[in-house]
Amino acid sequence: MGSSHPDGFVVAVLGATGLVGRTMITVLEERSFPVRKLVALAASSGDRTIRFKGQEVPVEQVRPESFAGVDIALFSAGGSTSLMYAPEAAARGCAVIDNSSAWRMDPAVPLVVSQVNPSALLDHDGIIANPNCSTMQLVPLLKALEDAAGLRRVVVATYQSVSGAGGKAVQDLQQQRETLVRGGQPISTQFPHAVVSSPIPAIDVFLSDGSTKEESKVVHESRKILGMPSLKIAATAVRVPVERSHSEAVHVELSQPLTPQEARKAFAAMPGVTVLDDPAGHLYPLAASSVGSDEIFVGRVRSDQSVEHGIAFWVVSDNVRKGAATNAVQIAELLVEMDLVHGARHVV
Ligand SMILES: NC(=O)c1ccc[n+]([C@@H]2O[C@H](COP(=O)([O-])OP(=O)(O)OC[C@H]3O[C@@H](n4cnc5c(N)ncnc54)[C@H](OP(=O)(O)O)[C@@H]3O)[C@@H](O)[C@H]2O)c1
Structure with a gap:
């Protein structure tokens, strides 16, 4: 996989303790996605950890500041959470791949199935939607x-x-x-x-x-x-x-x-x-x-x-795999291949 970040990317998973979020983390590892650091986010921290590449990653309670320094965020924590945090993450220069229905029909948001319409990613402005399973x-x-x-x-x-x-x-x-x-x-x-x-x-x-x-x-x-x-x-x-x-x-x-x-x-x-x-x-x-x-x-x-x-x-x-987690990771792979992780958009 081509990468403009030779050391890999800071990747956040919001909903990391859920069925889809856990599978996203598994798929990132299985497909050897170039993760430099994994940030595991959920509604609460609760002293929980998630295993990734043999390490225990602490689960953190999500806040807008959680996305500072994050390159790619995979969201799988429901529509209202996505509505609240996707703009916060995008504004911090992070590419959000959202698994909820919150952004799918927004004309400004590409809705992408990896093998069908990857070119839609060219227009992304920080938020990309993963379709319904x-x-x-x-x-x-x-x-x-x-x-x-x-x-x-x-x-x-x-x-x-x-x-x-x-x-x-x-x-x-x-x-x-x-x-x-x-x-x-x-x-x-x-x-x-x-x-x-x-x-x-x-x-x-x-x-x-x-x-x-x-x-x-x-x-x-x-x-x-x-x-x-x-x-x-x-x-x-x-x-x-x-x-x-x-x-x-x-x-x-x-x-x-x-x-x-x-x-x-x-x-x-x-x-x-x-x-x-x-x-x-x-x-x-x-x-x-x-x-x-x-x-x-x-x-x-x-x-x-x-x-x-x-x-x-x-x-x-x-x-849970192609219907949600795998396609989200495949979109992340496309962003890297197409050098679109930090696509053309306004960063505040
Ligand atoms: N399951 C599927 O096949 C599938 C397919 C496509 C799309 N989706 C979508 O993916 C999303 C998650 O599905 P799931 O099956 O993984 O659900 P789930 O097992 O119920 O997990 C929900 C996750 O979201 C987190 N969360 C919930 N409310 C939150 C909040 N207010 N702020 C931050 N994090 C919050 C939870 O954290 P805590 O552990 O702290 O509560 C947990 O990590 C949903 O939007 C669903 O519609 C699911």
């Missing part, structure tokens, strides 16, 4: 189809794991399972219903048109990343009793004919995408086998005969 695993496949045969309309149904709602939601599902095994009536402290017994067709708040905010994120973020503001796209987002990795059933209407074989070839050519598609051998992407991987897995690729030039497929990815 459901959008993340969908968009590289849509980009492959757009380039191969043109997108006309997309319909996606998601089957999202509970980890998308954070570490407490994973514990909540485990408790629901234990209650069921004991013959009790499971209740949830994190979701409107006990997801262990029923998929829940409601993620995030409802909007005035009857859709949910999660569905709206898939629609609007996909359009922004693909640079297709009028793309016809509809989503249904569903929470399922799976701990980790999101699955999606996708139906796409194309402008030009494309055989399933040609679609598989286009998917396989996209970096970070693995095709798993042998129905006779029961080979297709599964949530359980994707956990811990940075790949996006696609299978069940077939014609959708209900429309002209229709293609259907099933896509699975680890929502």
Whole structure:
């Protein structure tokens, strides 16, 4: 990796004690990102430490001054925290890669999937947004189809794991399972219903048109990343009793004919995408086998005969890795490669 800082970078992780933040730190280490110093930030310090490259890094309570001297900050501590601290960090000359939804649709903020629209980083002014996990695993496949045969309309149904709602939601599902095994009536402290017994067709708040905010994120973020503001796209987002990795059933209407074989070839050519598609051998992407991987897995690729030039497929990815932490680190890698860590912006 090219680097304008031969000694590496000061990297902060805000939300360092959370599910995504911890994974960000793991991914930084796994990918040998050039970290000179790691700053671990959270809501409180609480005498906690985070292990990084064999050292115990103390967790610090975040303050605006935490970002002084920091080159790159990976944020994963919720929208209101990002709204408060991202401008503070950017004003101190730090490149913020934010995992919350707070900045994604801001026209001045690039929204980036590493293998789809890296050139959007050229315009960054200190804050860069990481997409929603459901959008993340969908968009590289849509980009492959757009380039191969043109997108006309997309319909996606998601089957999202509970980890998308954070570490407490994973514990909540485990408790629901234990209650069921004991013959009790499971209740949830994190979701409107006990997801262990029923998929829940409601993620995030409802909007005035009857859709949910999660569905709206898939629609609007996909359009922004693909640079297709009028793309016809509809989503249904569903929470399922799976701990980790999101699955999606996708139906796409194309402008030009494309055989399933040609679609598989286009998917396989996209970096970070693995095709798993042998129905006779029961080979297709599964949530359980994707956990811990940075790949996006696609299978069940077939014609959708209900429309002209229709293609259907099933896509699975680890929502905490590529869906959140890994893409954030890949954006950081791109900033280094493109010499954009301290991009053109006002530093006060
Ligand atoms: N999980 C996913 O698959 C996924 C995917 C995409 C995006 N995201 C987004 O990533 C963010 C974090 O998700 P998560 O799953 O890691 O949640 P989590 O496990 O609940 O962790 C939350 C982290 O944020 C910190 N935090 C909370 N409130 C804070 C505040 N006011 N100031 C500073 N730090 C604060 C917490 O610190 P303490 O330990 O001190 O409380 C903790 O480190 C959310 O915005 C979520 O929407 C998650």
